[in-house]
Amino acid sequence: MKARLTKWRLVSLVVMMTLILSGCGEPFLSTLQPAGEVAQTQYDLMILSTLIMVIVIVVVSIVYAIAVIRFRRKKGDNSIPKQVEGSHTLEIVWTVIPIILLLILAVPTVSATFKLADVSDAEVKDEEGNREAVVVNVRANLYWWEFEYPDHGIITSQDLVVPTDQNVYFNVTASDVKHSFWIPAAGGKIDTNVDNVNKFYLEFDSEKAEEAGNVFYGKCAELCGPSHAIMDFKVKALSQDEFTAWVGDMQNAGEPQPTTDLAQQGQEIFNQQCLGCHAVTAQDARPETARLAPNLANFGERTRIAGFLDHNEEELKNWIEDPEKYKPGNTMTGTYDTLSDQELDALAEYLMGLKVQE
Ligand code: HEC
Ligand SMILES: [Cu+2]
Structure with a gap:
């Protein structure tokens, strides 16, 4: 009796978990x-x-x-039913x-x-060949x-x-x-x-x-x-209209123009330590083998950092300090924990300001 109860408890637990987890995501x-x-x-x-x-x-x-119910052997009846082979x-x-x-x-x-x-x-082209x-x-x-x-x-x-x-x-x-x-x-x-x-x-x-x-x-x-x-x-x-506008903004954005002193300082650090991998303009003429990292031209308008972290300065600084901690095995290699808090603030201000849309 007890064993049976335990079994039922397990079954209902699994059913409950299935129901609860199916709401996840x-x-x-x-x-x-x-x-x-x-x-x-x-x-x-x-x-x-x-x-x-x-x-x-x-x-x-x-x-x-x-088949099981209707054709089961009845008491006292030993006859063989009709064969359908x-x-x-x-x-x-x-x-x-x-x-x-x-x-x-x-x-x-x-x-x-x-x-x-x-x-x-x-491959369908319009009259102008576009x-x-x-x-x-x-x-x-x-x-x-x-x-x-x-x-x-x-x-x-x-x-x-x-x-x-x-x-x-x-x-x-x-x-x-x-x-x-x-x-x-x-x-x-x-x-x-x-x-x-x-x-x-x-x-x-x-x-x-x-x-x-x-x-x-x-x-x-x-x-x-x-x-x-x-x-x-x-x-x-x-x-379609918003998309066309976005494409235009991306094409016209040009080099980033930091507006504050802090952001300017961030830009200097970035150009020294990060630009080798990351581009900050949407028009990047380098071949794809040279594009070693995400393009950051519109980083300030993203919904996430590194694809999954919340998009705010706190998470951004956490990421820069130690990318390996958040995404083991990722290819943003280098030592960034030597950056001071002030330098991190500057980088964050600069990166969050990278926007192409008004
Ligand atoms: C060796 C090349 C390399 C260098 C140098 C580098 N990064 Fe990265 N960075 C990467 C790669 C690769 C990723 C993508 C990681 C991932 O998501 O797997 C990345 C991701 C990021 C992201 C998230 C991008 C996004 O699109 O969400 C930020 C922000 C960033 N790096 C900032 C910096 C800063 C600031 C520096 C300089 C202090 C720097 N990186 C230096 C390679 C580099
Ligand atoms: Cu993958």
């Missing part, structure tokens, strides 16, 4: 809240296959229950039904797979993301910026090991490889974006090292 970090056409297609396929599986389980369970009708029924189910599953899956892999529209769609080159690095807009000549990092209600085309690569680019609410995921470019597109719905506060969550979905789990990025989904 960031809003819009879920494939179950599709926020665009691609995600919706993938969601519909998931629902279809789950439905088919559930129907099969239910039907088989019912048949099984009937080799019954043509039955054989056909249980061969044809699975074939039909597989067809129902396969046709939409295969056609959606081909449709979602079709990136030929990325590409109509927005293309982003995604480069994954241990443990940060770079987003280059080849047609606009600008680069940003950690926060991807996209226009809503249209297909955005992605060319994804990695510079060190294999990662995977995943924005659960918008669709995916897709491997980012070192020696080939993978291509796909996503669409971001403007209404869903508004509900989500215009920010979606992205992740690395391929175990890549000790800080894989925090290789996060954000996606700012803007209307």
Whole structure:
């Protein structure tokens, strides 16, 4: 009796935990809240296959229950019931039904797979020879993301910026090991490889974006090292007009102009110790092998630091002092704990002032 009670306690605990934990996680970090056409297609396929599986389980369970209950041996009755071995009708029924189910599953899956892999529209040009769609080159690095807009000549990092209600085309690569680019609410995921470019597109719905506060969550979905789990990025989904304005601001920002003495001092320290890896202008002509760190041109407008820390001066100073503590194995190497509090203040003031939008 006692053992049974303990067992039930365990079962109810597991059930409770499942319920509680399923409420965890960031809003819009879920494939179950599709926020665009691609995600919706993938969601519909998931629902279809789950439905088919559930129907099969239910039907088989019912048949099984009937067989067990109705055809169990009754007391005093030793006769052998009618044998159905080799019954043509039955054989056909249980061969044809699975074939039909597989067809129902396969046709939409295969056609959606081909449709979602079709990136030929990325090459459509208008009369002046300009590409109509927005293309982003995604480069994954241990443990940060770079987003280059080849047609606009600008680069940003950690926060991807996209226009809503249209297909955005992605060319994804990695510079060190294999990662995977995943924005659960918008669709995916897709491997980012070192020696080939993978291509796909996503669409971001403007209404869903508004509900989500215009920010979606992205992740690395391929175990890549000790800080894989925090290789996060954000996606700012803007209307076409806002997006165009942002691109213009990024293009016109030029060199940073610190406005306070403290920020100016920060700039000096930065130029000596940090500029070798980090660029502070969105137009960075260096080849990608020389771009060793996130571009910080619009760092002051980011939603996170290093992809996951809260965006404030306190966390920024913590990060600069000891990046290794926050993201083990990351490639911001160097000794920064020799920086004085005053120098850290100066750096923080300078970096938080790096903005491109008015
Ligand atoms: C050896 C190259 C290198 C140097 C030098 C370097 N960094 Fe970094 N930094 C990185 C890399 C790589 C990352 C990305 C780390 C990650 O998220 O995995 C990074 C990330 C950051 C971030 C977060 C960026 C973001 O987009 O959220 C800040 C802020 C930063 N560094 C500031 C500094 C400052 C200030 C200095 C100079 C005191 C400095 N870095 C020197 C390589 C460097
Ligand atoms: Cu990764």
